[in-house]
Structure formats: structure tokens, C-alpha cells
Amino acid sequence: MNLFRRFVRSHELLIALSLVLVVNAVFVGCIHSGILPHKLYYYGRFLLLGSTLGTVVLIGSGFSGVFALLRPMLKWRISPWWYLLAFTWAASMCTLTLMGKVAFTQASLSILRPDLSVILMPAVAVTIFVGSFVGEIVWVSYAIRKLSARFTPFIGSQIVGVVWTLWWMPMVLLNVGVFPDLPPLALLVSMLGIAAMCSFVYHHTRSGIAVLILQMMVNSSSVIFPVIPHTGGIGTFVAYGIVYYTAVVLLYLRFGPKPILPSKASEPEIMAAGQAQ
Template identity: 30%
Template sequence: MGDPLDDMRRLGRFCLLAFGVSWLCWGGAVLAPGAAPVLKGLGGFGPAVAALVLVRRRPAERRALLRRLVQWRIPLRVYLLALVLPVAGIVLALVLTRALTGAGAILPQHMPPWVPLLVFGYVLVFSVAGEELGWRGLALPLLLARLGPVAASLSLGVVWAAWHAPLFLLPGDFHGAIPPLLFGAQVVASSLVYTHLHRTAGGSLIPAHLFHAVFNSAVGLFPLLPQVRGGDVTALAVAVGLLCLLAFWLALVMRRRAA
């Protein structure tokens, strides 16, 4: 186990770098709309860049971090959880919303079967790959070494939610149509799910990447967000509520196992 003070300093440097790279790019996107698509994409790689900078002079740690990107020998149930849970949760939320309101679509619009795969691949490469190497690759292990899994998850969740803040200012970005508090609750609650995947997979980063990419893809494909429901946030609120219930249950499980 490393020095606690050194770990916290590294975590602080990681956050400064991740926020600095991302917010600089996203701020540029606000000021230069013509370059917004490129700058927005580059900003998403702030956490990964920060992680790689911090391990650049630690060869053993760098190799271990990168090895976790291809650590595929993990329980099958973890793969299934990462791939199925996001879609199942969103479908359940849409079914409950229909039952509560009597209105609203449940399934995505008809599309060729290759479209979801294309969306998943795009999200994985150009969005998720820039985040998880930092959040779950570097930051989470540092926090887990000093805090219990619940406190580590909640702390990282708050930081992760705050990192997204400039995206709410980008014209045309989907974040602008989502209530910030609802978005923050979703990020903090999902952080407990990521920690559960991380621990049950022995630190492998594959489940986190899969879960993140499936979740983001499903949110975009299914009729969940307010902008595709005439501004109605009911479905999103139900989905976040279900996620919070799952997070609460996982927190109880983590505390019981740590006792």
C-alpha cells in the first residue's frame, strides 16, 4: 500500500489535469462554435490523458494500468451484467413510465440492425475510451485504497458529475435538456455500479468500458431523454430512480461484505 499523502496528492493532480484538459477544450468549443465538434470530442479524453501523464514515469504502474484494458479473463456474469443491465433498466423505466402516464414510446424507432452496433462502437472509441482509463483506471483504485467502496464510489461520483459541467453550456448538446440535479444523481448512483463491476472483475477495465458504452448508446437510441419526449422528464426521472435504488442496494451489499 502506498503512502496516503502521496496517493491524495496524485489524486489531486489527476483531477486538476483531467478537468484542465477537458474544460479547456469545452470552453474553446463554447467560444468557437465552428470547432465545437472536434473540441468537444477531444475534451472527453481529459481523464485518460491525466492518467497517462501521472504514470508516465512509473513503468510498472503504467504497464499494470494498460494491462487492465485487456484483462478479459473475468467471470461471465460480469460481462452479462455490463451488457444487459443498462438496456434492461432503460426498458423497465419506459414500461413503468407508460404504466404511470399512459403515454410514451417504449422501443426505439425501427432501424437496421447494424445501427446500434455502429453507435456502440462510436461511443466506445470516441467517448468512453477517454474516460474510464482515468476514472476507474487510476482514480478509483487510489480512493479504494484509502476509503471503503461506498465512500470511494460516492466521492468519485461527485467529481465525475462536476467534470461534466461545461457540457451544459454547449449549444445543442443533449446535456442542456437534462435537469442538472437529475444528471448528477444518475452519475453518482452509477458510480456504485462501476465500483461493483471493477471489484468483481478483479480490476479489469473491460466491464466499465462495456457498461459505459452500452448505457450511453441505449440512452441515445431508446426514447428516454426529454428532447425526444416533448420536454417531459418523467421517463428519465424514473430511470434515475431505478438506478438510485440499485445503487442503494449495492451500497448495502458492499458495506456488509466490508464488515
């Protein structure tokens, strides 16, 4: 047992990320084939995501490791400007994308008007909260934090963005519980930008609450504004992902954390930052 635990501890991140992909793919496949009822999907995917990570961390690091997953949620004393950024970032990116659409395609200005009807449905609001809460713990407070100890925060976020996209792929390919017609490559660009922004906010604040708000607003804005394929068209979704990703890269270039790309000279600094976390 001790040998198994040491093995899990030594390869905890790789095991955790691999398992969340496998478990989710099996779960979505069972939903799609009718083995499991579809009603389990809405919260089940997030509960599986969180419980899979929690189980791996419990085996590898014990209860202290599990409690450490929730510690960033206790940090709320940060500058109000970070909360303002978290609340407005995604909506700003949607608005900027749609303004470009109006300018270049002569689309109606009405597309800039937010539609709150769906987001105000209790079931939708709860799903967004649960998904954002579990996502913050798994992808940001755990995975990005761990990877940032070996790579730069930006590169760590890009690795997570790829894995995060792979986590979505069974739902996209089987069209289970997701917006229809999501192009995989455009989804990847979008998730890379989202992961990078989460890493940016987390690195500067170490606050899980700030990232939670950021994630809730990202998930809400895609419903409020017509930027996804079935409301705004595939072209709009592609443009949104590019605008979001470009804006995040500009934030890194201006405010850090730097270096964005790893170098031999920066490795000691990265390792020291990771140990400090």
C-alpha cells in the same frame, strides 16, 4: 525535479482529478467561443481526459504507472454472468423506468421499442467506444480504485460520481455537444448511480473489459431508449436516474462489497483491500 516528482506522487489523485476538470473546462470554453473548431470536441474531450491523467501518472509513477492503467483491460477470464450483467443492466433500467411511465402516465407501449437507428451510425458507435474506453481507465480503473483504498468502494464511487458530473458541467451549462436540457441535479444522481455500478462490477471482477462493456451499454441505452430530456422529457430522465441509483444501492446491500459506509472498524480492511489492488 525529484522534489517535484515526489510532490506529484504524493498528491497524484488530487492533482489528476483537478487537472482533468480544469483542462476540460478550458477546452469546452474554447470550443464554445469559436477559438477551436467544433469538430475537435467529439474525440478531443476524451483524448484530453486520457492524456491529462497519463501525464500526471507518468510524472508521479513513471511508465510502470501508465502501464498499470491499462492492466485491468487484460483481464477477461471472469464468469459469463458478469458479461451478461454488463450487457443488459442499462437496458433493463431503461425498460423498468419506461414500464413505470406506461403504468403511471398511460403512455403508449411504443416507448418500450428500442430505436437502433442512431446507434448504428459509425461515427456515433466509435464515439461511444472511445468515450467508454477512456472513461473506464480514468474514472474506474484509476480513480475509483485509488479512492477505494481509502474509503469503501461505494463511497469512492460517489466521490468519482461528483467529479464526473463536474467534468460534464461545462458541456451542460454551455450546451456544447451534449443532449439539451439536462438538469444538473438529475445528472448528478444519474452519474452517482453509474459510478456506483462501475465500482460494483470492477470490485467483483477487477476486469476493465466488463466495465467497458457496461459503460458502452449505458451510453448506448440513453440513445436507444427515450429516457433523456429531449426524447422522453425531463420527468423521465429524473425517474431513470432514481431507478438506476436505487437498483445499484440494492445490489450493494445484497451482494456487497460491504460495508457500504466507512467505519473505524472497517478502515484496516479497506486499506488492506487497496494494497491488494
